[in-house]
Amino acid sequence: MYAFVLRRSNLRENDQLVSLYTWEKGKIDTLVRGVKKITSKNSAYLEPVFLIEAEIIPGKEINHLTKAVPFFCYKNILKDLEKITLLRTAFSWLSVLTHNNQRDSKVFLLIKHWLEFLDGTDKISTALGYSFLANLVAEFGFMPSLDNCAVCDDKNNLIGFYPSGGGVICRRCLLIKKQQDIKVYPIRLVDLQALKWLFSKQWNKVAEQNTEIANRLVFLYAQYHSEKKLVKILTFN
């Protein structure tokens, strides 16, 4: 199976539980025996910067990973602390937001294309990380309304974002929601434009976005609709 390595955790003396995101089966948990022994051939490639070909033997209770061969190494990510931070955060979101044994080729390709960009680019920003999150929740069916008011469908005077309502909100509806004590967030035109980029997969454009507000709104939106506690990206400077 082709797989990204999401997470490793210690189990017994020499064994580890390794969570993978595979092309064939989506997220799966595997047991790797003897992975911590210095002679283990698998250990070196069970890292998030590798796309691996994994040999997996299904077990009664758990799958056994018996062999991991590197298919591709995103080696530039490995050299850059900011890139690694983005990668680790993105993989933690994947761990939390996906379910075991649910194949989703779009999610697999999202990971692959995003890692390819991250590997090749000189332009790094936290927006790149939040854009991964935005596209992930969009794949799960939560694409916010960004061109029309999520409440009344108006195209004009879009001056706020309404995470629980599912998108941008116009001036009139924002005032009503505020009176009802519902959480709505004012946005500027530049934030709205950045939000649109963050939900696109045009990573080159995404990397240039630097509105904290758009990043924060993506995070709030993803957290609200997934009903999961997500970690934030540690800021770089």
Ligand SMILES: [Zn+2]
């Ligand atoms: Zn409205």
